[in-house]
Amino acid sequence: MGTDALSNTDALYRRGIFGNTAAEALPQTAVADAITAHMSGGGTRRRRVLVYGLDGVRADCCPAALQDGGTAYIASMGTNLLSYAGGDPKQPETLQKTCTWQGWASILTGKWGIENGVVEFTTLRRDCPTALLKLARLGMQCSFIVVWPDHFGVTYKDEIEMASTEKINFSHILAPDEDALYSYVIERTDVGDDVIFAIVDSTDHLGHATGFSPDNPAYTKEIEKRDMQALQAIRHIESRREFANEDWLFIITTDHGGHDMTHFDQSPEDKLTFIASNKKEYFLK
Numbered sequence: 593m594g595t596d597a598l599s600n601t602d603a604l605y606r607r608g609i610f611g612n613t614a615a616e617a618l619p620q621t622a623v624a625d626a627i628t629a630h631m632s633g634g635g636t637r638r639r640r641v642l643v644y645g646l647d648g649v650r651a652d653c654c655p656a657a658l659q660d661g662g663t664a665y666i667a668s669m670g671t672n673l674l675s676y677a678g679g680d681p682k683q684p685e686t687l688q689k690t691c692t693w694q695g696w697a698s699i700l701t702g703k704w705g706i707e708n709g710v711v712e713f714t715t716l717r718r719d720c721p722t723a724l725l726k727l728a729r730l731g732m733q734c735s736f737i738v739v740w741p742d743h744f745g746v747t748y749k750d751e752i753e754m755a756s757t758e759k760i761n762f763s764h765i766l767a768p769d770e771d772a773l774y775s776y777v778i779e780r781t782d783v784g785d786d787v788i789f790a791i792v793d794s795t796d797h798l799g800h801a802t803g804f805s806p807d808n809p810a811y812t813k814e815i816e817k818r819d820m821q822a823l824q825a826i827r828h829i830e831s832r833r834e835f836a837n838e839d840w841l842f843i844i845t846t847d848h849g850g851h852d853m854t855h856f857d858q859s860p861e862d863k864l865t866f867i868a869s870n871k872k873e874y875f876l877k
C-alpha cells in the first residue's frame with residue numbers, strides 16, 4: 593500500500609501535477625512562513641492573503657488537473673508542491689500524528705507540535721502564536737473561518753481569548769457548512785481583511801465516512817467541488833475594481849492525507865500533502 597501511494601505521487605510528478613518529487617516534499621510549516629513573508633514585503637500594491645484549506649486531501653487526490661478548479665488555476669501562475677504532515681522524519685523528536693489539530697496548527701504557526709504544544713488534541717501554546725495572530729498584533733486585519741467547531745473550542749481557544757483581550761482585528765468565524773464558509777470568504781474579502789484563512793471540513797468528513805482513496809468518487813468529487821468553490825472565491829477577488837492595486841498570495845493546501853477510513857500514521861498516504869500557490873518564490877528557495 594505504501595509503495596502504491598508513493599508510485600502514485602511519482603506518476604503525478606511525471607505528469608507535471610507537482611513541481612517536486614515525494615523525496616523533495618516540503619514541510620507543511622512552509623505555509624506560515626509564506627504568509628509572513630508576503631505580508632512583510634514592500635511595493636506599492638496592497639498585500640493580501642487567501643488560504644483556502646481543504647481538510648484531509650491525499651496528495652494523490654490533489655485536484656491539480658481539474659479544469660475550473662482553484663488548485664490548477666493558482667498552480668498555473670506559480671506552483672503545486674508535494675508537502676508533508678506529521679513532523680520531520682530527519683528529526684524524530686518532531687514526529688506527530690498526521691491528524692487535523694496537529695496539521696493545521698503546524699501550518700498556521702510554522703512549528704511542529706513539540707514547539708507549538710499541539711501534539712495531541714490540545715490547545716495551542718500561548719507563546720507560539722499563529723502567523724495570523726502575529727500579523728493582527730502588527731495592526732493587520734485577519735480572519736479565520738472554519739466549519740469544524742473543535743478548532744475554536746480546543747486548539748485556538750486561548751488565541752481567541754488573547755485576540756479579544758488585546759482588542760486586535762482578528763475575527764474567528766464558525767460557518768455552519770462549506771457553502772457558508774465560501775460566502776464568509778467573499779464577505780471578508782469585501783470587508784477588506786488583509787489575511788483570510790478558511791478550512792473546508794467536508795473533504796475529511798467524506799474520507800472518514802466513505803474512504804480516503806483516489807478510487808472513491810464520493811471522496812474525490814467532494815474535493816473537486818470545494819476546489820471549484822476556491823476558484824470561485826479567487827475569481828471574485830480578481831473581478832473587484834481594487835484588484836489592480838492589490839498583490840494577493842493565494843494558497844490551497846491540506847493538513848494530512850488518509851488511508852481506508854482514517855489517518856494518523858507516517859505512511860505516505862497519510863503523510864503526503866500538497867501546497868499550491870500563485871507565488872512560488874516563497875516555497876522554492
Ligand SMILES: [Zn+2]
Nearest residue numbers: 647648692847
Ligand atoms: Zn484533517
